Amino acid sequence: MSDLRQLTSIQLIVIFISAMIGVGIILMPRDLANAVNAPDLWISIIIGAFLMCLIATLYVLLVTRYPGLTFFDMSKKIAGRWIGTLINLFFIFYCLIVASYILRVTTAIIKNYLLDTTPLYVIIGSFLLVSLYLISNGPGDVVRFFQLYFPVMMFMFLILALLSIKDVDVQNIRPVLQSNLLTTVTQSKITFFSFIGIEFLMIFSPLIKKKKTRNLALSVWISIIVTAVIYVIFHVLTIGVLGIAELKEITFPTIEMAKSIEFQGFFFERFELIFIFGWLITVFTSFTTYTYGMILGIGKVTKPGWWCMAGAGLLIFIVALYPEGLTEVLDYSSHIQWIGAVAVIGFPALMLLISLMRRQTHDT
Amino acid sequence: MNVKEFLSQKKNDDCVTVKTIPFDSHNIYVLYMPSITDMTKIQDSILAPLLEWNNPEDKTVDHAFSAEPLTILFKTKDMDSHLLNGYTLMLENETVYAVETCGFHYRAVSEPVSEMTLRGARDGFIESLEENIKLLRVHLRSTHLKFEHLSLGLKAFTHVTIAYVEDEANEKLLEEVRKRIKAVKEDYLPDGGVVEQSLEKNTFSLFPELQETERPAKVANALAEGKVAIFVEGSPSVLLAPVTLNSLFQTSDDYNFKWIPASLIRLMRFAAAFLAVMLPSIYISLISFHHGLIPTDLAISISKTREGVPIPSFMEAFIMQMTIEILREAGIRLPKPIGPAVSIVGAIVIGEAAVTAGIVSPLMIIVVAFAAICSFTIVDYSLSLALRAVSFVMLFAAAMLGIYGLILAVFILSIHLIRLNSFTVPYLEPFAPYYPSRWKDTLIRLRFDKEGGSDE
Numbered sequence: 001m002s003d004l005r006q007l008t009s010i011q012l013i014v015i016f017i018s019a020m021i022g023v024g025i026i027l028m029p030r031d032l033a034n035a036v037n038a039p040d041l042w043i044s045i046i047i048g049a050f051l052m053c054l055i056a057t058l059y060v061l062l063v064t065r066y067p068g069l070t071f072f073d074m075s076k077k078i079a080g081r082w083i084g085t086l087i088n089l090f091f092i093f094y095c096l097i098v099a100s101y102i103l104r105v106t107t108a109i110i111k112n113y114l115l116d117t118t119p120l121y122v123i124i125g126s127f128l129l130v131s132l133y134l135i136s137n138g139p140g141d142v143v144r145f146f147q148l149y150f151p152v153m154m155f156m157f158l159i160l161a162l163l164s165i166k167d168v169d170v171q172n173i174r175p176v177l178q179s180n181l182l183t184t185v186t187q188s189k190i191t192f193f194s195f196i197g198i199e200f201l202m203i204f205s206p207l208i209k210k211k212k213t214r215n216l217a218l219s220v221w222i223s224i225i226v227t228a229v230i231y232v233i234f235h236v237l238t239i240g241v242l243g244i245a246e247l248k249e250i251t252f253p254t255i256e257m258a259k260s261i262e263f264q265g266f267f268f269e270r271f272e273l274i275f276i277f278g279w280l281i282t283v284f285t286s287f288t289t290y291t292y293g294m295i296l297g298i299g300k301v302t303k304p305g306w307w308c309m310a311g312a313g314l315l316i317f318i319v320a321l322y323p324e325g326l327t328e329v330l331d332y333s334s335h336i337q338w339i340g341a342v343a344v345i346g347f348p349a350l351m352l353l354i355s356l357m358r359r360q361t362h363d364t
Numbered sequence: 365m366n367v368k369e370f371l372s373q374k375k376n377d378d379c380v381t382v383k384t385i386p387f388d389s390h391n392i393y394v395l396y397m398p399s400i401t402d403m404t405k406i407q408d409s410i411l412a413p414l415l416e417w418n419n420p421e422d423k424t425v426d427h428a429f430s431a432e433p434l435t436i437l438f439k440t441k442d443m444d445s446h447l448l449n450g451y452t453l454m455l456e457n458e459t460v461y462a463v464e465t466c467g468f469h470y471r472a473v474s475e476p477v478s479e480m481t482l483r484g485a486r487d488g489f490i491e492s493l494e495e496n497i498k499l500l501r502v503h504l505r506s507t508h509l510k511f512e513h514l515s516l517g518l519k520a521f522t523h524v525t526i527a528y529v530e531d532e533a534n535e536k537l538l539e540e541v542r543k544r545i546k547a548v549k550e551d552y553l554p555d556g557g558v559v560e561q562s563l564e565k566n567t568f569s570l571f572p573e574l575q576e577t578e579r580p581a582k583v584a585n586a587l588a589e590g591k592v593a594i595f596v597e598g599s600p601s602v603l604l605a606p607v608t609l610n611s612l613f614q615t616s617d618d619y620n621f622k623w624i625p626a627s628l629i630r631l632m633r634f635a636a637a638f639l640a641v642m643l644p645s646i647y648i649s650l651i652s653f654h655h656g657l658i659p660t661d662l663a664i665s666i667s668k669t670r671e672g673v674p675i676p677s678f679m680e681a682f683i684m685q686m687t688i689e690i691l692r693e694a695g696i697r698l699p700k701p702i703g704p705a706v707s708i709v710g711a712i713v714i715g716e717a718a719v720t721a722g723i724v725s726p727l728m729i730i731v732v733a734f735a736a737i738c739s740f741t742i743v744d745y746s747l748s749l750a751l752r753a754v755s756f757v758m759l760f761a762a763a764m765l766g767i768y769g770l771i772l773a774v775f776i777l778s779i780h781l782i783r784l785n786s787f788t789v790p791y792l793e794p795f796a797p798y799y800p801s802r803w804k805d806t807l808i809r810l811r812f813d814k815e816g817g818s819d820e
Binding site: 010011110114115118126127134137148273277284 | 654659767769778796797798
């Protein structure tokens with residue numbers, strides 16, 4: 001096992017950002033464009049981030065009330081053994097669905113842009129195996145991996161953002177705040193799916209034993225704000241380069257935006273490769289987070305062991321292969337949003353409420 | 365076994381000379397191995413004082429020697445090992461004294477051939493432990509420099525010395541080094557490399573867990589940073605622990621030149637190591653999977669050069685990589701005058717004939733040869749070996765899944781490195797986990813802090 005016992009604030013921020021940014025950065029522009037239909041759709045992201053900060057505060061409160069316990073232990077302690085187990089099973093299901101969804105979308109993109117004739121199960125299987133290899137040595141390795149690749153990922157995004165500024169048409173971004181404000185606010189629910197990942201505060205909580213509430217909340221908020229800033233930058237760039245009308249039609253707008261970058265007299269002209277590399281890191285990290293959550297959960301509900309990993313891997317593999325095509329996968333996303341809302345907002349809120357009513361705390 | 369038995373055993377041993385000297389009322393036996401001792405030293409500093417000593421009140425060997433350090437031995441095992449190290453033993457009644465009269469022949473101190481530097485100290489370690497410690501003392505004159513002498517090997521003695529700077533070296537690290545040295549259960553440890561492997565825990569990893577160097581200045585620097593050095597008797601390579609990937613990329617030239625050019629060169633070295641591992645595999649994944657990602661003009665010229673090449677690009681790359689590895693190995697094994705001949709033959713055979721014969725494309729040769737040149741910039745030879753093996757793995761990954769396979773292979777490699785520890789220190793430190801205080805000497809080297817003097 002790894003030697004990481006106490007995570008610093010920087011490490012926490014790295015974990016959360018790595019867990020949050022995933023398929024959302026590629027799929028969200030189109031969904032938002034269809035829902036809001038205005039060039040200032042990025043305002044929804046800011047509202048979404050603000051709401052997410054409030055939700056994340058729930059987790060901070062829970063984690064500080066029950067230091068050293070994971071979500072799976074907390075639920076049993078708060079709601080009793082049976083209801084707790086039910087909550088845990090639902091959370092495991094949620095992890096399974098999200099992990100499979102991420103994996104399937106990733107494979108679709110890889111198939112579309114890199115390997116068009118390779119069978120789906122090969123791409124899915126290899127990705128899954130590498131992720132399981134990372135998890136197999138415990139959470140310390142996962143954290144170190146995130147740390148190692150975080151600068152690489154940020155560097156890729158920075159390069160891409162700088163390169164695409166040239167192609168931005170200011171007319172595409174305007175007008176700001178001229179659209180229906182109500183739509184902008186209500187449709188911010190779409191952005192919710194791109195901010196999930198922050199709930200893993202409750203999964204990595206044994207590694208954050210002695211943190212003050214204020215510091216913990218601060219690192220959580222910083223992570224959400226940084227993620228939101230990255231999203232906003234990429235949305236503005238995508239709208240600026242492609243325009244709102246085109247955005248609604250393209251499946252993977254961010255990659256197309258990267259593809260359209262051109263530099264005269266510069267030897268290398270396929271910049272989507274840089275983006276795909278940077279993005280594959282973030283997808284790998286968020287996928288690994290969910291798979292880790294699932295494996296931990298199965299271990300908590302039953303007994304920890306190697307077969308938790310094998311079982312989780314097999315389940316994710318099967319579920320990821322289940323949908324026929326990408327359209328079907330994207331259709332599922334609204335259902336996943338509901339499952340996510342229950343697992344990420346419903347349960348923690350309920351648990352905190354019960355805990356407050358029972359005036360229950362936990363000493364280590 | 366007592367002293368008398370030891371004496372009678374040695375009297376029958378042809379390799380040991382036993383001289384009997386009457387000394388007052390008893391005899392003193394002088395034992396040494398003539399092949400490995402300095403005869404004049406024995407004559408001048410042992411036999412002469414013994415024979416001339418005639419102080420009637422003070423009749424012990426101990427007082428006959430004023431300057432020579434005398435060791436008193438108790439165990440038969442120690443007596444044997446001292447004899448084998450060129451000591452002379454003196455047996456007086458039941459007491460055994462040992463005097464250093466070593467006459468081993470060593471080569472002179474010279475510049476190490478495998479570690480070149482442009483600037484800085486040119487001395488290199490030799491095969492003598494004593495001399496090596498002296499060389500280290502030249503570069504690190506500190507009272508905090510401590511040595512611990514240990515002996516390895518069950519059947520043949522290999523003397524090993526741990527060196528560290530007190531207060532700098534972590535006690536946990538020292539304890540780990542001691543534990544591992546004491547746990548070695550080999551009969552015979554002929555050289556530093558064997559000792560290195562018997563101390564390693566990551567047996568199945570390609571990456572070295574100890575850093576090997578022949579430069580005293582490098583050892584001195586490492587000790588000052590809190591590392592531990594392991595000297596092995598009879599080996600010019602000194603082992604440094606712990607090692608991190610970052611430390612394997614550092615050279616002493618990085619510190620001897622001004623920080624901006626030195627940092628640029630270090631960055632270039634990192635880039636070269638990356639290219640050495642990845643370039644051939646990136647190339648084959650681009651031409652066999654992702655034609656669309658190659659700029660159009662380049663794609664046309666590549667397809668022109670590949671016209672008529674009968675083998676698939678992966679095999680082409682594999683064959684070329686193998687050829688270069690074979691040439692490299694041949695160059696090392698051959699005697700010095702023939703070495704250049706091999707490279708000429710290699711250059712002509714690979715460079716000209718293979719292309720003319722239409723077996724490989726010229727662009728492939730450029731790619732593979734450039735990767736080989738890049739790999740020569742890797743400072744540490746163990747690391748270079750590891751990365752050469754990794755480059756073949758990357759080649760297979762690229763042949764199977766293209767760029768995607770490459771990215772996954774890089775992930776696997778980094779997960780492996782994340783798991784590695786060298787003497788309880790994470791291998792990728794300070795990148796994973798983060799140690800921001802040590803970032804100033806990683807990808808680049810920041811300037812040294814200085815104070816005093818007049819401002820410009």
